[in-house]
Amino acid sequence: MLIFELSRPGRGSFHQAPAPVPEPQLPPALLRALPPLLPEVSELDAVRHYTRLSQKNFSIDTQFYPLGSCTMKYNPRACNQLAMLPGFLAAHPAAPEAAIQGLLACLYDLQEILKEVTGMAAVSLTPMAGAQGEFAGVAMIRAYHDSRGDAERTEIIVPDAAHGTNPATAAMCGYATREVSTDREGNVDLAALRSAVGPKTAGLMLTNPSTLGVFEPSIEAIRDIVHGAGGLLYYDGANLNAILGKVRPGDMGFDVIHVNLHKTFSTPHGGGGPGAGPVGVSARLAEFLPVPVVAKEEGGYRWLTELERPRSIGRLSAHGGNVGVLLRAYVYARMLGREGMARVADYATLNANYLMAELARAGFELAFPRRRASHEFIVSLKNLKETTGIGAMDVAKRLLDKGFHAPTTYFPMLVSECLLIEPTETESKETLDAFVAAMREILEEAHTRPELVKNAPHTLPVRRLDDVKAARDLNLTWKPNPG
Amino acid sequence: MSIPSDLKYTATHEWVRRETDGTMTVGITHHAQEQLGDIVFVETPAVGKAFKRDQECGVVESVKAASDIYAPVGGEVTAANAVLRDTPEAINQDPYGAWMFKLRPADPAEWDGLLDAAAYAKVAESEAH
Numbered sequence: 381m382l383i384f385e386l387s388r389p390g391r392g393s394f395h396q397a398p399a400p401v402p403e404p405q406l407p408p409a410l411l412r413a414l415p416p417l418l419p420e421v422s423e424l425d426a427v428r429h430y431t432r433l434s435q436k437n438f439s440i441d442t443q444f445y446p447l448g449s450c451t452m453k454y455n456p457r458a459c460n461q462l463a464m465l466p467g468f469l470a471a472h473p474a475a476p477e478a479a480i481q482g483l484l485a486c487l488y489d490l491q492e493i494l495k496e497v498t499g500m501a502a503v504s505l506t507p508m509a510g511a512q513g514e515f516a517g518v519a520m521i522r523a524y525h526d527s528r529g530d531a532e533r534t535e536i537i538v539p540d541a542a543h544g545t546n547p548a549t550a551a552m553c554g555y556a557t558r559e560v561s562t563d564r565e566g567n568v569d570l571a572a573l574r575s576a577v578g579p580k581t582a583g584l585m586l587t588n589p590s591t592l593g594v595f596e597p598s599i600e601a602i603r604d605i606v607h608g609a610g611g612l613l614y615y616d617g618a619n620l621n622a623i624l625g626k627v628r629p630g631d632m633g634f635d636v637i638h639v640n641l642h643k644t645f646s647t648p649h650g651g652g653g654p655g656a657g658p659v660g661v662s663a664r665l666a667e668f669l670p671v672p673v674v675a676k677e678e679g680g681y682r683w684l685t686e687l688e689r690p691r692s693i694g695r696l697s698a699h700g701g702n703v704g705v706l707l708r709a710y711v712y713a714r715m716l717g718r719e720g721m722a723r724v725a726d727y728a729t730l731n732a733n734y735l736m737a738e739l740a741r742a743g744f745e746l747a748f749p750r751r752r753a754s755h756e757f758i759v760s761l762k763n764l765k766e767t768t769g770i771g772a773m774d775v776a777k778r779l780l781d782k783g784f785h786a787p788t789t790y791f792p793m794l795v796s797e798c799l800l801i802e803p804t805e806t807e808s809k810e811t812l813d814a815f816v817a818a819m820r821e822i823l824e825e826a827h828t829r830p831e832l833v834k835n836a837p838h839t840l841p842v843r844r845l846d847d848v849k850a851a852r853d854l855n856l857t858w859k860p861n862p863g
Numbered sequence: 864m865s866i867p868s869d870l871k872y873t874a875t876h877e878w879v880r881r882e883t884d885g886t887m888t889v890g891i892t893h894h895a896q897e898q899l900g901d902i903v904f905v906e907t908p909a910v911g912k913a914f915k916r917d918q919e920c921g922v923v924e925s926v927k928a929a930s931d932i933y934a935p936v937g938g939e940v941t942a943a944n945a946v947l948r949d950t951p952e953a954i955n956q957d958p959y960g961a962w963m964f965k966l967r968p969a970d971p972a973e974w975d976g977l978l979d980a981a982a983y984a985k986v987a988e989s990e991a992h
């Protein structure tokens with residue numbers, strides 16, 4: 381039920397409303413003829429409504445959430461708590477630097493930590509989401525080539541396993557996308573890459589480990605091919621969790637990286653943000669970083685702006701980015717420390733490989749059985765679909781009945797009927813075993829009671845949704861009943 | 864997998880039929896619609912617009928993904944199938960009947976560069992990871 385449907389005229393919680401203010405004198409032409417269409421409910425109605433909604437939701441606080449590529453790890457409460465210290469919460473974005481030295485010190489330290497973790501020469505924290513980080517990264521590639529008068533480079537190379545955001549980013553920055561294929565083991569096809577690069581190559585965008593859940597072993601050869609052609613290497617930080625504290629993109633030869641703090645550094649996911657996508661660059665791109673960045677000088681910390689960085693690609697937010705999110709990531713990084721970072725990668729990889737081995741033992745087919753998983757792996761239900769009619773979406777829906785959030789379905793598109801499964805480092809062996817047990821049951825049901833799986837979910841507030849109707853007949857706006 | 868032998872194909876899963884007036888009719892293959900799943904939206908190219916071979920000229924969006932459609936040969940669009948605007952599912956029901964657009968080829972010889980049914984079958988097969 382919508383809160384609008386609970387509405388009764390005159391009902392409300394007026395005793396908590398702020399004291400009335402004198403009514404401003406507005407020109408009659410600007411006054412509305414009818415009251416605004418807002419729900420009128422009691423405080424208790426409102427509390428119950430939103431509590432019930434939260435109970436209908438699947439979340440990391442209530443369920444295992446192995447949504448591949450999204451790194452749905454647990455966000456420690458301490459990050460939230462410390463980011464809400466009054467000195468942070470009350471800081472005004474336009475406050476003079478002298479009044480926010482503590483805040484600037486945290487942001488400066490976060491820049492330094494991200495430099496160290498990624499192996500890049502310089503970092504800017506300002507991009508407000510992963511996608512904006514990507515945009516900033518490719519805009520810097522463009523600025524670099526432009527600064528050398530090299531206007532011939534019009535193409536960004538993207539492997540076919542890439543996130544959809546990569547070609548979208550290239551297009552936003554005015555580049556054409558050139559796709560290179562992936563071989564049967566999930567690696568970039570080096571011959572295809574060699575024939576794709578040339579004087580038109582502005583750069584290559586790569587996720588490593590890739591969206592196929594495997595580490596690209598030829599990364600140094602890839603670097604040499606792209607650099608040899610005069611292009612730059614862009615690292616999509618989506619899967620950084622797998623290599624945190626182990627391998628550094630800077631050491632692999634990447635020139636630009638964006639980091640999804642909401643994935644690797646445990647800041648809030650979903651609900652449309654707020655996100656944060658800091659960018660790191662090699663020395664030759666440092667002058668193009670988006671401003672402001674925080675500098676540490678003798679007298680303290682200060683913002684560097686267009687004045688000190690005249691060749692910057694500019695600003696991506698009115699102020700210093702999503703500072704509240706950056707602070708959460710800073711606390712997380714400080715709690716982990718250097719050793720903790722490496723443990724994140726250790727356990728993320730261990731959990732993924734354990735889950736992969738157990739699911740294979742349960743009878744599920746792996747997309748890349750000969751490869752060790754990174755932090756995530758792919759199960760293909762192609763043969764199950766052919767023999768029983770039960771595909772990836774059916775298994776995903778049946779998992780909901782069993783109390784698990786579904787893995788990512790039908791991505792990457794390279795593998796048919798795929799489930800992309802990412803357990804993250806914060807889950808226990810018991811949770812992983814319970815997930816395997818549920819998957820075993822579903823596999824059994826697919827053979828013995830396929831209708832049960834086909835029509836799942838059965839235990840949730842809504843049954844199987846009509847995907848097609850949902851995509852085509854969007855109806856998101858409540859309107860009062862004309863009667 | 865249905866691959867009619869009287870049509871030609873591209874590695875990007877378009878089918879092409881040469882009409883008697885020299886125009887070429889384009890749609891997506893049975894294999895393509897099967898991989899995409901239920902199609903919810905189709906964007907066809909504007910009539911009169913010219914494309915080079917392999918240039919993006921349309922979009923097919925399904926419940927799983929959005930995929931670009933590429934011009935199988937270079938030329939000018941002479942017709943687009945308006946029916947798909949309201950009933951994109953026609954592509955799932957009848958992929959070789961639900962054409963997307965027609966092109967007047969700039970160079971009719973490009974027809975010879977397209978894949979025949981046997982060659983396309985190999986492409987579709989090799990993609991089945």
